[in-house]
């Protein structure tokens with residue numbers, strides 16, 4: 443799914459009204475009606491008090507439409523207008539007049555903190571104060587209003603975006619954002635829903651299509667893409683009947699040091715479980731028995747040194763290489779890495795200590811094969827690109843780094859983001875149970891396993907990240923967040939592939955369960 447900026451969505455509004463002979467007020471009616479339907483479906487006429495807080499822009503206009511439809515259907519509604527400026531939008535004004543046709547209870551104008559109404563925890567709050575037109579942080583009594591609403595335990599439904607948050611810009615005042623219980627967003631989710639500093643204000647969201655011009659949406663370069671099941675399904679390559687193990691390549695895993703041989707085991711197993719035809723682990727000598735015992739399917743080559751990697755010698759042409767998991771950062775290892783980079787003909791998957799070696803030895807960067815995949819967690823990323831001021835700065839710095847070195851960067855996190863040139867691919871699978879030792883080693887093995895089968899490095903990264911999160915989700919369904927360990931992710935790679943094409947449970951299935 444494509445993500446658009448606030449400016450692009452405003453443009454889509456304009457184009458839609460011009461091309462489809464529909465007015466902005468009609469478009470607003472569509473959006474408001476969908477929100478009403480969402481509520482009506484769940485509330486079925488229940489008389490729980492609903493408090494709607496509207497601003498004076500088009501987001502406020504949406505709130506007024508919802509208010510009118512709820513009143514028409516006999517709900518117990520109070521509408522408040524936060525009159526923070528006199529520049530009311532045209533569509534707001536039209537709906538301000540319309541609501542007066544269905545009630546004698548005119549919207550209550552609020553101009554200061556004295557006007558804040560009493561709200562009980564059981565009541566429902568609808569937040570239509572600011573939408574994607576926010577252009578500065580809310581201040582004064584408007585900020586106090588947001589904080590007042592946040593102090594209530596009520597269910598809070600935000601329209602389009604929690605008020606006080608931008609669609610695609612960093613927050614300037616985290617104290618002035620509505621803490622929404624749920625957000626119903628128009629046409630496409632907003633980038634800030636997926637980033638750590640702002641995503642916490644959007645624990646749950648749903649997208650409501652309002653019929654913006656399909657051609658504009660189709661032909662416009664998005665600011666990011668969200669990868670969910672429909673996208674992931676398209677990445678999958680069907681296996682051919684006459685394929686043999688040679689068809690799926692030979693992955694080399696360069697990993698491990700004394701006390702960290704488990705990293706090599708996890709990466710090797712993950713590469714196999716993801717479908718690599720053959721996997722060879724290259725480990726320090728002391729890892730030989732461990733690897734042969736833990737992963738009998740794998741071949742094992744060893745370094746001359748007992749405890750660390752000092753010189754990587756292999757006797758075959760790998761179709762993919764994953765390097766760095768648990769290798770440490772000793773000078774001998776850095777030297778061996780430099781040689782591997784120079785000699786490699788194909789993109790590598792570079793993780794963990796290999797990234798730390800690169801961060802401490804800049805010249806290694808010049809030898810990384812094009813389109814190699816770097817998979818840093820936030821600490822490793824900071825060592826590579828330097829400190830950032832906020833999530834957006836982090837993305838910009840990562841894009842420049844990726845462009846400068848012609849590599850793919852996988853920023854690991856709650857929503858892992860794959861970065862190539864100017865493009866961002868945001869993953870939607872995974873859960874907090876996966877923040878556990880070795881989880882990243884599994885991911886590297888998976889990406890390398892996909893490259894080995896002929897997936898191009900970008901698809902292998904995006905698809906690998908999706909499957910890794912999906913495997914983690916399936917594992918958590920069985921054992922919960924706390925007990926999940928990296929091996930469980932490996933054990934669920936198979937089910938993650940199977941789930942890719944399993945039908946989604948319907949509402950009726952849920953009722954029958």
Ligand SMILES: NC(=O)C1=CN([C@@H]2O[C@H](COP(=O)(O)OP(=O)(O)OC[C@H]3O[C@@H](n4cnc5c(N)ncnc54)[C@H](OP(=O)(O)O)[C@@H]3O)[C@@H](O)[C@H]2O)[C@@H](O)CC1
Pocket residue numbers: 451452454455469470473497498499500501502503504526527529530531571572573574575576577578579580581584601602603628629652654
């Ligand atoms: N394509 C779609 O998806 C569709 C979108 N629609 C809806 O439109 C919404 C966008 O509406 P919008 O552009 O009118 O902006 P919105 O967010 O209501 O507020 C802007 C107003 O607030 C003001 N203002 C800003 N910051 C402020 C501050 N800190 N403190 C005080 N004032 C501040 C600003 O005033 P000014 O800067 O001029 O002083 C302006 O008056 C969108 O989110 C969606 O809900 C649907 O109806 C139709 C299809």
Ligand SMILES: [K+]
Pocket residue numbers: 501569570571572573600601602603604605
């Ligand atoms: K809002």
